[in-house]
Amino acid sequence: MLLTTTNSAKHKGASSHSLNWDNLKDALRPKITYSPIFAAIGGDVQAGVFLSYAYYWTLKTNEPLGWFSKTKEEWFNETQLTRRQLDTIVQRLVGLELISIKYDGVPRRIFYQLNKEAIVDAISRYLESSAEADIRI
Numbered sequence: 655m656l657l658t659t660t661n662s663a664k665h666k667g668a669s670s671h672s673l674n675w676d677n678l679k680d681a682l683r684p685k686i687t688y689s690p691i692f693a694a695i696g697g698d699v700q701a702g703v704f705l706s707y708a709y710y711w712t713l714k715t716n717e718p719l720g721w722f723s724k725t726k727e728e729w730f731n732e733t734q735l736t737r738r739q740l741d742t743i744v745q746r747l748v749g750l751e752l753i754s755i756k757y758d759g760v761p762r763r764i765f766y767q768l769n770k771e772a773i774v775d776a777i778s779r780y781l782e783s784s785a786e787a788d789i790r791i
Contacts, residue, residue, distance in 0.1 A: 684732055686710060695776040697746055703733050704743045705768075708753065712768050721756070721765045752776065 673681055686707050693702025707729075711722040726737045735743070744766075747753040754767045 686733065691777055691780060694780050695773070696743070696750070696752065700735060700739055701743050701747060703735060704729075704740070704747070705752070705773075707733055708766055708768055711766075719767060720770070721767045723759075723763045723765045725763070750776075 686703070687710065688703060688706045689709075690702060692705035692709070693699045696702055696705050708722075711724070712720045715722040724732075726740055729735050729740055730737070744753070744755060748755060751772050752769055754769060756765050756767075757763065758765055
C-alpha cells in the first residue's frame with residue numbers, strides 16, 4: 655500500500671507530474687531515522703521501525719513520563735505499518751517489556767511509552783554480545 659495522492663500532495667514537489675530527482679527529497683517527508691539496533695532488540699525490521707519512531711516521539715513529547723499518542727491511521731501514514739503489523743509489534747514489545755501502552759481520553763486513544771531502562775539494558779546486552787562475537791571472529 656502506498657500513500658494516497660491526497661496525503662503525498664501535502665508535501666512540496668510531491669505531485670506526480672512535477673516530481674523529479676532534484677525535488678524527490680521533498681516527497682520523502684516525513685522522514686524517520688531508522689536504527690537497526692532497534693530491529694535487533696525488537697525482533698525484526700518492523701519492530702525496528704516502530705521503536706525508531708517511538709524513540710523520536712518520546713524525545714518530542716512534553717509529557718514528563720514520555721507517553722505519546724498515535725492513531726493506527728497516523729502510524730500507517732507515517733511508517734506504512736498496517737493495523738495488523740502494529741498489533742503484532744505492540745503485543746511483542748509489551749511482552750518483551752520494552753514498551754507500555756494505556757488507553758485514555760474520549761474518544762479513547764492509545765498511548766505508548768518506551769521503557770527506557772529496559773531498552774538501554776537490551777541495547778547494552780546486544781552491544782556486549784556483538785563485541786564478544788567480533789572478538790571470536
